[in-house]
Amino acid sequence: MSDSKTKISTHEGKENPSNSSEDVDLGFSMRMSENQPEHIPDMFPIRPDTKGPKSVGILLIFGAIFLFFQAYGDVSLHQAEDLSTAEVEMLLVTPNSQGDGSENVSIEQYQEFHDAARESGGYALRGYGLGVASIMLFVGGILLFLLKGSGAKLALSGAFTGMASGIGGSLLVKGAADTHLVGVLLLTYEITAYFCGVCMFMCAGVAALPLINARARLALYPEQKVVFKTDAEE
Structure with missing residues (x-):
């Protein structure tokens, strides 16, 4: 575009009325470019959080x-046909000492419970399920440390796998306990079912954090950018 000179008219008042209508050229010009940006860049860009x-x-x-050791213990119980007397006595010392003696669990009762839990598949479901979940969480954690987006999805899938198998297996074991055990041990196996579900739910929540947070997601998926638009720009 052509240059346009800015002129300012000055009025000196009553002393010089003849110059009141004259324009004063200040000697500078203003150039208006046609390539003015229509969109102002964001002043607060979202930076990736690594x-x-x-x-x-x-x-x-x-x-x-931690899940791997829990899974290993359940698989070992599933494969053990008979528990030794020393192992059962060690397991029953604390529960039997907390009651008045009327609801003590004998070695034979606990062995019957163990056989019923194995036959129900509770140990196998919880053990193998948590084993698979631990592998998925381990690999997903490594991928997340390397800032791979697939790691969060793999870990989240592993957490839900562990939640389903852990709760299902614990409920099967609890069913066997309700049939063959009495006293404090019943509460123990009931708490185990809830505890397994809560732990896996928290694990799923932690695994989902990088997918929910905008900065963390930008670090995992650099090609995805978050842009804020006003109503006028939409």
Whole structure:
């Protein structure tokens, strides 16, 4: 576009009325460019958060190791046809000492419970299910530490797998306990079912954090950008 000179008219008042209508040229011009930006850049851009997903990955790795030992214990119980007398006595010392003696569990009763729990498939379901879940959480945690978006999805799937198998297996074991056990041990196996569900639910929540948080998600998926638009821009 052509340059346009800005002129300002000055009025000196009553002393010089003859110059009141004259324009004064200040000697500078203003150029208006046609390539003015229509959209002002965002002053507060969302930056990727790499520390969050890595921290979540480390937590998932430790959680997977804990689940693996729990799964190993359940698989060992499923494969053990008979428990030794020393093992059963060690398990029954604390529960039997907390009652008045009228509801003590004998070694034969606990062995019957163990056989019923094995036949119901509770140990197998919980053990193998938590084993698979621990592997998925472990691999997902490593991928998250490497800022791979698939790690969060894999860990989340593992958490739901562990939740389903853990609660289902615990309920089967609790059913066997209701039939063959009495006293404090009944409450113990009931609490175990709830505890397993709560732990896996928390694990699923932790695994989902990188997918929910905008900055963490941007670190996992750099090609996805979050843009805020006003009503006038839509």
